[in-house]
Amino acid sequence: MKTKLNGFLTLLLALFVQVTFAQEKTVTGKVSDASGPLPGVTVLIKGTKTGSQTDFDGNYSIRANTGAVLQFSFVGMKTIDMTVGTANTINVTMQEDALALQEVVVTANLGYFTRDTKKLTSSISTITSDDLVKQSPSLTINNALQGQAAGVQVTAANGKPGANAFVSVRGAVSITGGSSSATYVVDGAFVSSTDISSLSSSDIESVSILKDGAAAALYGVRGANGVIVITTKKGKGAKTKFEFNSTVGFTQKLKDPFRMMNAEEKIRYEGLIGGGSSLTKTPAEIELMKSYNHDWQDTLLRDGLIQNHNFSYSGSDGKFSNYFSMGVDENTGIIKNLDGYNRINGRYNSEYQANDFVKFGFNVGGSYQKLNEPRDRNNTQNPFRGIYDYNAYEPVFSRDANGVILLDATGKPVYNPTLAGFPIAEAILNNTEQQRYFRLFGRPYLEITPIKNLVFNSKINTNYERYQRESFVKPFSFLDNIVGDPNARGSKTDNGHDALEYQWTNSIQYVFDLGSKHNLDVILMHEYFKSNFRSYSLARKGFVSGDLPTGGSASTTVPFTSHTENATISYFGNINYDFSDKYLLSVYGRYDGASVLGANEKWEFAKGASLGWALSEEEFMKDVKWVNSLKLRGSYGELNTTGGIGNYSAQSVYSTTSYGGLTGTIITGALIGNPNLKFEKAIKTEIGLESSLFDNRLRFTTSYFNDKREDFVYSDNSTNGALWSSLINAGDWTAKGVELELKGFAIKNENTNLSFYVNASRINREVNKLNRPDDPENQLLRGLTVTKVGFQPDEFFLTRYVGVNATNGLAEYLTKDGVVTTTFSDNDRVLSGKTPYAKHEGGFGMNFSHKGFDISTDFVFKEGNYTYNYMWLNMNADGSSVNRNQAVDAFDFWTIDNPNASLPSPRTKSNVNSNVVSDRFLQDASYIRLRSLNIGYTLDKKNFSSMPFNHVRIYTQMQNLLTWTNFIGDPEVGIGSGESQTTLLVPGQFALYSYPNVKSMSIGVSINF
């Protein structure tokens, strides 16, 4: 390694030698607007990174060559270019950019660096804070990205308060299992996809999504699935600005497109099929059962309350800038008696320009989250299974033969365990689980400009997370009575972890002075990332009372502690060149090492290049007035990635277990090591076109991309008897597609604005190679889906269902060879061509404003994705689960008198089980959803001069109001079942009673002063 470093240093020294200094002088001046001096204006020598800012009095000073162009920019003002002539003073008066048709973001944030969008040769989608505020503040930031950028797939994990979303870029699929989540970079620091939920969307200035390989290359081992760069707000502008924002609203479970049977219907159904608990009941008992009729959804669920209050301050005196914010968030969720989610967060960002050479800053953010968790499992310990499984004739409390509620020894009503065997209404009260997260992000940074055009940047990012979980089965609760110790009642588990990640990044950037037409800069970077994780778990029993959760007299499991760590080292070099903003070239190379890889394969090189051609800058385009800008770009980028590899998964390790009072060793995690486990490589190629037409009234960006994964990492469980699994580099796959972002301004004048947007992408995936010498089928099975060469990743592999035989009422299937049969067999499974991944995905919407009034809508859509609907299978069980409630649709089963029924003859009649996993319940989960609807009215000083505030906006915000789909249930499925789907997670593979998505309506006010 040392040799390589020395190489870098030699290169660096060579750069110094070649530097030639041109004639330059100090230019000073004052920048003002209509109301007076304007502090915080950026003054940049065009085509360089050299710049300055105006101070509190609007004064600036900068050293520049004669002939150089000074660019003055300020948010909300028109950018002004001034050429440096003979005069040493240049005063500028800036004008408000009322139409703001220019790109709001003139620089694209690459996380570590920013770059003038004109010089970009990469595919980057940017979402501003204006787009984000339209989404409900109760959503985590990743949920709020849905439909906002082309080629970015966002699926809510589930509807649980505070739950994250699966975000993937350009069809990234993790065949390893687990989500192929994009990486988050907040102010230059890596943040995990779970930690990101601690960030308040009101602190966010902008979100840039880096989609191609060349752009994501900076983030190396984490960038392969795309990078989401989040920039938090900084103090800017001289005037101190306070903002207060507050919303309150409610949430509701999305309505099912079907109805469950009521008491009378279920009893009738049981009679018709000849199965169920009502069959042995007397008429009097039946009448009593009917009288208990209630809807378990109403019994167990409620409307949730959401509220969000946020306060922020920002300000700058030109040298010292500050941003401060505090917020609270609450989302009770829709389960009765369970206060789902609370968050408090705060942030302080500051930056100080000490002198001409040194600038430093410190960003610190923290949050405290509290979640009261329901269980997310595939039985009635989960309320969302309970609402469908419990029969309407089963009362909440147990009744005696006369229908009188039974009381326990203390006089409290006894909860009815029901036919499902578990009273979830009781468990929500008496089996509590609370999770608490304390997170602290700190980022000190230092920027030194020792000589002109050379910037050295050093920053340390630390992410600290403290997690605590308490899961308490209260003494004498139903569950305790079943599993507990009669002599030591109750049980409780306390577990948690401390996780500390730090990342030290050092970079040098040198900008060459080659005359005004040629721009060349070089970046060298080194980064070390280390993660430390320590956890504990304690469990005990013997509690006196449910009100004493810290007691306990004996251990129930062996207490354990754990410590793991991982690290990566990266070296990165990048050269950017352009000729007069017209021809753009960027090349990079990087060398990465990661601790999680096999001992023989820890290091890997990766390279890439991108090219751009700004056609609109060409002479022959100057006369084409309707084209404001047109750029053609292309890129090739390789990235090394370690996605999904556990800290020691490449090693064969043994851990301890106890048995019979002795110590034993067992294979850790049932995982066998692989010393040859190497980086998975993402190879991303794209061609894109960006344009702005008709006075900037129409803007579009389109790209064709080809993302190839080589040697993707897969947890291979094909060992003999599925004994163990092992991580291997299993093969190659490709995602190809096109994406389009389009924005049009139909009306644009002083009073009225009307604009539309569309983001859409189309993606095709294919598996190119699988390397599994021990598997004669050469395929990867993941539950319902299979991955095979020449097919799409994760194609559903199911026996085909034909329908109901009109003569005998039996379910009919197709054999592998296409022959109709009434005998179901797994040997007849075939690849269906259907996957859980959408082919087309995107969003569209509009914004309209007239004077103070504004309205905007966002729609999202997905097309071509399939989800296995296990819930619907259970609600139409064809007589296989007589004790479970059924959907009303279950009545339409075959009988001699109903030969054209939609459902087969129930098993209780036919003795044939048709409650099997065939493609009958594989459903098209395409949908269009009205994601958000916002209506607001803004009062500002112009119209209401007596108002003590600068501006006040009152608004209402609605989320998930309408959905169009053929899926029987909510089509937006991420996690199928939280506790049953712990490994090999394929988002959207099946729906199995996870926390449902909600619609929300809230009202809010935002005040600026």
Next chain:
Amino acid sequence: MKKLIYILLIAVAFNSCSEDDITFTPYNAVNETIVLVTPTDFNNMLTGAYSYMIKNGGAGGYGEEFLIDSEVLTDNLILKEQGRQSNKTGFEFRYVPSSTHFDYYASAYRPAHISTKILENINNIPASVDRDNIEGQARFIRALVHFDMVRIYSKIPSQSADANASFGMPYLDNSDANWRPVRGTVQETYKKIIDDLLLAEQKIGTTNLLSQGRASKAAVQGLLSRVYLYMGGAENNAKVIEWGTKAVAGINVCPRASFVSLWDDGNSNGILFKLRVDATDVSIPGVPYSQTLAGGIRSEYVAPKSVFDLYQTTDIRKAAYFSTSAFSGKIYNHIIKYNGRLTGNANIVDIKVIRVEEVYLNMAEAQYRINGGGLSHLDAVRSQRYSPFVSGNETGVALLNAILLERRLELAFEMDRFFTLKRLNLTMTRNATEGDFSDGTGTPAIPTALTLPAGDIKWQLPIPQSQIDLNKALQQNPGYN
């Protein structure tokens, strides 16, 4: 000067990492290279193999499911209609390769794999009594789980004339995780089981404690008597007697006075091998049968009246095995063999894998086949169960029936009934009108669950489809598709 310092700073920053910074060994585990070096390492690994039978994949086996998986296939149990309907696929004989009842793979293969790993590396440590003891136990574990596999998924040699040549089960005597074994024949599988057990019998030590859930020489001998009984034929029946006699030497049948507390782990009289289960082991063996609520025992399966009535009132087992009590207003014969110790969490007890009583009954049956005898072995068990006890002094068919009845009564709900019916090629019949309540009313079994005829393909459980998907060399049992 100032600038030079800056540049030096930069250089230092760039030089701060090395290869060591990305090489970590785990804190919670040890690397494979150092796990099989010393005799202690081998002993720890062996303990791990035992533990795999009840946890870390063992819940499909002795840890929980095995205890009921074979019993629900028999007339010993009836589905309690108001239960959770667990294991109903088995009870109603609806199992097919994709919806398996009785998936014993992980529970068997993990201990087998580890045992084989121990045996492959055993020469890493110098020969000693301790080494022999480790080897003996590893062979015992391997033989036991393979015997279970082959009796579940394959025919039993004594079951039919074609059994020996039919599909056996692969024997994991190769620790290559990517090995793709073929099934071989029943005869081949039994030969490997016997080979392992005979070696185990020679090598196993004398210091292994039953209380630590470790196998003894008597355990190996007891298992040998069982395996030879399954193999059938005159020669093997003689082996049943030979090994059975050794197994019972010096070990008394659990006396009547201790019998109830045997099932609360109050004593371990007569037990040759048991798997230890502690509350910290996460396995809860009794749950597949029942859970106890404030309002009584909530069973998934109960004993029908006809089974309960087989136990005479003078039989201590009636109290040891059953609780006839109300749940939700109805009275059932709940099975309480696994519902927990007197102290500690409910439903946690040791799993009695081989008891001396079974060995006596093995010998009684073998002796009967040899020369019509076996009464003394039978009475050795019976005399400790009934009070007052008077021997029936049966002979001929009456004696055989008495032996089989006593076997059913003694080993009820202990993973025996299904295999006894299977190996004797008998038909399993349930009463069509008898319900789940203790008085015989209630919900009877559905018509398709009433009988499993002798020779039916369902006596051989289907190989799980997931296993065939992984290993195409693994043939499915005839009759399943």
